[in-house]
Each structure stands twice: as C-alpha cells, then as structure tokens.
Amino acid sequence: MTLPRVRLFLLGGTITMKAGPDSASGVVPTVDARALCQAVPGLDSVAYVDARTDKMIASGNLTYGHAFDLAAEIRLAEKNGDVDGFVIVQGTDTLEEMAFLLDCLLDIKRPVVVTGAMRNPAQLSSDGPANILAAVTCAATMEMGLAGVVVVLNDDIHAARYVSKRHTGNVGAFQSPNNGPVGRIVEGEAHLFSVPVTGPKIAIPKSGDIPNIALIKASYGDDGYLLKLLETSDCDGLVIEAFGAGHLPEKYLDSLDRLASRIPVVLSSRAGAGHIFRKTYGYKGAEIDLIKRGLISSGILDGLKAKILLTLLIMSGVDPRASQYWQ
Ligand code: ASP
Secondary structure, three states: OOOOEEEEEEEEOHHHEEEOOOHHHOEEEOOOHHHHHHOOOOHHHOOEEEEEEEEEEOHHHOOHHHHHHHHHHHHHHHHHOOOOEEEEEOOOOOHHHHHHHHHHHOOOOOOEEEEOOOOOOOOOOOOHHHHHHHHHHHHOOHHHHHHOEEEEEOOEEEEOOOOEEOOOOOOOOEEOOOOOOOEEEEOOEEEEOOOOOOOOOOOOOOOOOOOOEEEEEOOOOOOOHHHHHHHOOOOOEEEEEEEOOOEOOHHHHHHHHHHHOOOOEEEEEOOOOOOOOOOOOOOOOOHHHHHHOOOEEOOOOOHHHHHHHHHHHHHHOOOOOOHHHOO
C-alpha cells in the first residue's frame, strides 16, 4: 500500500522546548522536526512524512511574512502535486492566528492542519507526540481537505475560523465556542462531523508594509483614553472589542467618529462567542448607532481574527467594508 505524503513544517513552540544545561532558566526551542517525528510511535505507518524545520521560535515572534511564505510554499507544493496533505507545527500562543491567516489565504483542496503542544517534551504526559500523530492522520485523510484549514490538538479537530485558545495550560485549551469541533480522531482515524463555513479567500499579499492595526478591548468605567491617543497616531485601522453584542460607552463616541472618518474601524465583541448584533439595541453606543457611525461589524469573528482579516484586506487592496468577508 502506498502511504499518503504529508509535508510537515516546524516553526517552534513548546512542542520543541527543552531545558538547557541550567534547567532553572526554563525551556527553549531545541528539538528539530526530524527528531520530533522520530519520537512519535506509529507515525511511519500513517504517512510518509517529509519533516522540515522551518523556524525554531516561540510563536509570539511569528510574523505576517512567515505566514505568507508558508502559504506560498503550500500552494506551490499543491500545484506540483507531490504532497497529499500539510501539517504546520508551532507554538500554541498564536496558533489560532496562524490557522486563520492560512485559512484566509489558501484556496486548496488538500488538508492543511495546524498543531502544537501544551506540555513540553520533558513533562509527564507531554501531548506533543499524540498531537503530531493526530495532525498527520488528519492531513493524510483526503476528506479533511473539505474543512479548510483545521487545528488538531487533544484529538479534537477545529475549523480555523472558529477555534481559539481558551486556557493557559490545559491540554484541552483549544475550543470552538460557537459550534464545537468539526471532527475528531477516533481509533486512529480522522472523522469529519460537519463542513464548516469559511469566508472568501484573499490573494497572498506581495511583500509590502504590514498595516498597523490597533486592537482595543472595551472595559468597565473606561473613559476612552487609548482611543484619544490613537487619534493622533498613524495607525491604519482599528478593531475594537466591544461589550456583549457590540456596545460601547458614550465616552468613546467622539473619538470613534473622528477615527472612523479616517480609517476602517471594526466592531467585534469581547464576549468570546456569538455575532455582533445589527438591529436590536437602540441606545447611543449600541450596535445600531455604531454601525450608523461607520463602524464595520466583524460578524462572528473575534478581535484577533478581525484584526488579521482587516490587515489582509488592506494589504490586498480590497475594500475593508466588503460585507461578504465579515459574516
Ligand atoms: N510560548 C509557547 C509558544 O507559543 C507556548 C506553546 O507553544 O504552547 O511558542
């Protein structure tokens, strides 16, 4: 039997981290892609894995450039037809952002799976090997190509558009609060429960300046001090995580009016799940008023994802108001 060919790109993260000679100074990226795969029992009977060490960094240091390069490499490999599925292994801190970025950029039919680990290799019950086996299993299952980019940890399969990291240390940290996982690894096989809705694809931006997008969270009793500072900044866009279904204090409104007349301002929610409303609340600073003032509703996207989408739209010269992207 010919095994599926899976290309694995390692970017770093806890899954690679071990203590140096002085164990008290903590763990740092150490284990390369090949060694990582060798530590996974049974991996070679699931797929032929072409393991590549791309970066060895903490995921907070990943950039848009890294994601664009990766997307271009994946697209090229798909075009050449020599790879059946792709796995990206990275730190979990920004894993949801990388997955969403790739999902926005990749219009391909092959499975693309992002994974990492919550426990480093030296910890008891380190989850890295199981997550790599699950991710490769998923990438080797052609049906998973229907799901867009997915995130696999703890045997759950999440759609990139809906997943977020909800815990600092738990191996079940990745969740999709709106709709739950779209699949699961069961007895060594990847099962897809439902095909998630994904947004329209965006062309991979050519290299260029990354727009400065501010991301601000509304908070109790706040007087809008940060918004005032932003008014005199050269930022190219703003995402504001509002209360509940899209509500902000009246004290924010003058600044928001001035900002929205100059740059795109996207309204998302700090609630962690659910849509921004469009037509329920009628008071000043509620969704009807804010949308009238020119704010762009993020739909179901949280602030982190809204920031990525706004960045990509600006970079690609697409009108940030194009509503088909904000569902
Ligand atoms: N700090 C690590 C990183 O994101 C955390 C992890 O991998 O879980 O690189």
